[in-house]
Amino acid sequence: MEIKKISIAEKMSQFSDYWNPRIVGELNGQHIKLVKAKGEFEWHKHDNEDEMFLVIKGEFNMELRNKRIPITEGEFIIIPKGIEHRPVVKNEVEIMLFEPATTISTGGNEKSELTQKRTEWI
């Protein structure tokens, strides 16, 4: 595979839908994904995967069962496996995600409409 740099802004310009992460890189079995989001996601957890959220543009609240953490541009948070969480987004936010290639966004809840059927590379 050719080695080339990736522009986050250029990749972000390729889509506009919410809660639909795109894969933009892979290393050591981990995927780098970009997602745009607005509104409330659903409560979920990942039994086997830690997940990192890095805010590229805008801000959002990461809700845990016992607190709410506001996260803005240039900040990130790591949600350890097994911890219930729910992103809540007032205005559109752009986020970079780091997670194992096996991760399903809703934590494996196949009945959810928010579960992507197959994550797309861009």
Place this chain on the structure above:
Amino acid sequence: MEIKKISIAEKMSQFSDYWNPRIVGELNGQHIKLVKAKGEFEWHKHDNEDEMFLVIKGEFNMELRNKRIPITEGEFIIIPKGIEHRPVVKNEVEIMLFEPATTISTGGNEKSELTQKRTEWI
């Protein structure tokens, strides 16, 4: 461990030396590191680890044996395992690194002065 957000700028403000990555997060056996750099690093490769460089501030050139790739703020590059590379930095740059917790910056060249003895968490 308490779950809390991390500010990249706040962590960057805690150190000023070059080529000395600090660990700021861990997930799925991967470390998130921040590094400041200026000047030329040395040619090296990592036999078993892919490595990601995300530019937070400034710009640098990633030299490969057959090309030179300029990388600026908001861009990243993934160097697959086994590929020789050398970062060359004209003016100070701030970079976020993603790599397995096992990675040694110089690719395991213990004789290099650039090899950190032990990577510090901040």
